[in-house]
Amino acid sequence: MKFLLTNDDGYKADGLTALIDVMQAFGDCVVIAPTQEFSGCGHQLSTHSPINSMRIRENVIAIDGSPADCTRLGLCQFCSDADWVIAGINRGGNMGVDHYMSGTVSAIREAALFGKPAIAVSQFFRSEVPVNWELSARMTRKTIAELLAKKLPTGNYWVVNLPAIASSKPLPDIVYCGRDNNPMPLDYRIDGDAFHYNAAYFQRPRAAGTDVDVCFSGSIAVTQETV
Numbered sequence: 001m002k003f004l005l006t007n008d009d010g011y012k013a014d015g016l017t018a019l020i021d022v023m024q025a026f027g028d029c030v031v032i033a034p035t036q037e038f039s040g041c042g043h044q045l046s047t048h049s050p051i052n053s054m055r056i057r058e059n060v061i062a063i064d065g066s067p068a069d070c071t072r073l074g075l076c077q078f079c080s081d082a083d084w085v086i087a088g089i090n091r092g093g094n095m096g097v098d099h100y101m102s103g104t105v106s107a108i109r110e111a112a113l114f115g116k117p118a119i120a121v122s123q124f125f126r127s128e129v130p131v132n133w134e135l136s137a138r139m140t141r142k143t144i145a146e147l148l149a150k151k152l153p154t155g156n157y158w159v160v161n162l163p164a165i166a167s168s169k170p171l172p173d174i175v176y177c178g179r180d181n182n183p184m185p186l187d188y189r190i191d192g193d194a195f196h197y198n199a200a201y202f203q204r205p206r207a208a209g210t211d212v213d214v215c216f217s218g219s220i221a222v223t224q225e226t227v
Contacts, residue, residue, distance in 0.1 A: 008103030
């Protein structure tokens with residue numbers, strides 16, 4: 001199989017390095033990633049200015065466009081024969097209504113619009129749990145192996161959220177669930193005429209059995225989405 005890989009944290013991100021290491025065991029990989037971070041950019045696209053590209057090494061290209069741009073250029077110019085588009089591993093969760101803001105998820109949504117099956121992988125973090133990309137890679141490998149074996153209808157895509165767990169624990173279960181559509185808390189600290197967003201991610205609402213609840217409870221949350 002052939003995979004187009006991208007992310008929204010930029011081509012130098014540790015999460016992308018981890019994803020490349022994982023996916024090379026499944027097939028050939030072509031990486032098209034942004035030159036800079038595009039976290040929270042949503043489905044932003046470049047349509048009125050040229051998109052510059054830079055070849056980093058063989059099969060790794062950085063562009064000064066958004067994650068959705070990466071998918072578009074990847075499928076149209078660099079990797080039209082990709083069997084799957086995989087985005088991640090994002091630094092931070094992309095569950096619930098995060099889908100609408102996430103550059104990572106928008107990259108695979110763009111792939112689904114082109115009729116390509118796609119997967120977004122995001123790593124939820126908590127301050128009290130040390131960052132461990134090797135563990136993230138192990139959870140990703142387990143999940144990707146299962147998802148690649150499943151039949152995915154055209155126009156659908158998988159969104160995976162990895163829990164924040166200690167490396168000493170066994171790999172968590174994969175739980176297929178629905179998306180939590182509760183809005184994020186709106187809490188702003190006022191400083192004169194400036195408003196600073198001040199809500200705590202882990203304190204967001206969590207409907208039982210949805211992706212937010214599953215991931216926060218320590219399991220790998222997988223939702224099947226459609227365009």
